[in-house]
Structure formats: C-alpha cells, structure tokens
Amino acid sequence: TQLLEQSPQFLSIQEGENLTVYCNSSSVFSSLQWYRQEPGEGPVLLVTVVTGGEVKKLKRLTFQFGDARKDSSLHITAAQPGDTGLYLCAGAFQAGTALIFGKGTTLSVSS
C-alpha cells in the first residue's frame, strides 16, 4: 500500500507568523498536488508539481517538490486569517492512477 504522510495534522498560529506543512512518501510521485478545503466545500487546487526540485510560488505560498520526487512542502509567509482551512496534499504514484490524499493539515490563523 502506498502511503502519503502529511504533517502536522493541526496547526494553530497567530496572524503574521510563518508555517510549513510537509508531505512525504516512501514511493516516487509521478505528480503531486496541493489543495485547500473550506468547511462544507470541495477541495480547491492550489498547485501541481511534477519535476524534482521544482519550486512554485502563489502569492505568500511557496511549494517545493523534492529532488527525488518523494516529498513536498508548502510554506506560508505572514499567515492571515483568510488562510484558515484544511490543506491537503495529493499524489499520483503512477501516471493514469487516481490521486491519493494525505490526512490533511487543519490550519487556524487567529488575528
């Protein structure tokens, strides 16, 4: 069974702090995606990474894909209350297979 480990599971911080969420597997990803989900809604795609060592930025969010394509991180700079939500990493281990989701990180940013 291919597992996708995500940490931390819960994160509660103050506005303006920085944070990093990690996603790891013992297997190589063919692609990895990060989603954000708000209560009562479906996940919304933030980014897709496919190339080892890739770094992508989305405003205050920075996504990294490990050189070996077995791990990824999401870094948020100067978190704001609007960043509150469930962050999910999702990976495909083989092209043509459906995404497997990590357990998610519930982020709470208070003002």
Added chain:
Amino acid sequence: DTEVTQTPKHLVMGMTNKKSLKCEQHMGHRAMYWYKQKAKKPPELMFVYSYEKLSINESVPSRFSPECPNSSLLNLHLHALQPEDSALYLCASSQDLTGGHGYTFGSGTRLTVV
C-alpha cells in the same frame, strides 16, 4: 464553464430509501471521480470513470452504484444505506486519468442516513 456542479447539496434519507446523487461538468474533462469524505478526514476514492467507462472501483459496497450516462454526467445511485455511510460525497473531474492539470471538485453532497 470551469465548475463541477453537484446536486443536491444536502440529502437526508432513510435506510430503505433509493436516491441518486448527480454531478455535471462541461469542461470537456474525460475522467470523473466519486470521493467520500468523513468529518476531519481526507477524501477517500470510491470510483473512477475514464472516457465513460468504469476504470477503478475501490471495493465499494454494492449499495453504492455509479453510472456515467455521458461524458458530462456522473451519477451515484444509493440504496439500502447504513448510518455510517453519512458523509460528504465529492465529485471531481480532470482532463484525463493522468490528472496532471489537477482535479476540479464540486462542492459536494452532504448525505445523512437516518
């Protein structure tokens, strides 16, 4: 149109009822998915359709029956469900099974079985 539309948004059904969840997309995506999500848990894959053919069935009980009438529609027929089947049911689509451009999710159907 860049959305996946799911209906109904909320559904309460008895254990002897038959109901259907509907999902629609007009993005020309050829892969469509059903996921089940319990509170504070990640989505769990149930079924995958690729080019209107069932591609993956993740050992889901037969009381859940998927159907893909055409490339834009995906249904999930429900019959004789149990209270533990109460969850958020999410539909998603992607350009194809590689999913390289990401999945587009609907807002889900909140199902309660009484």
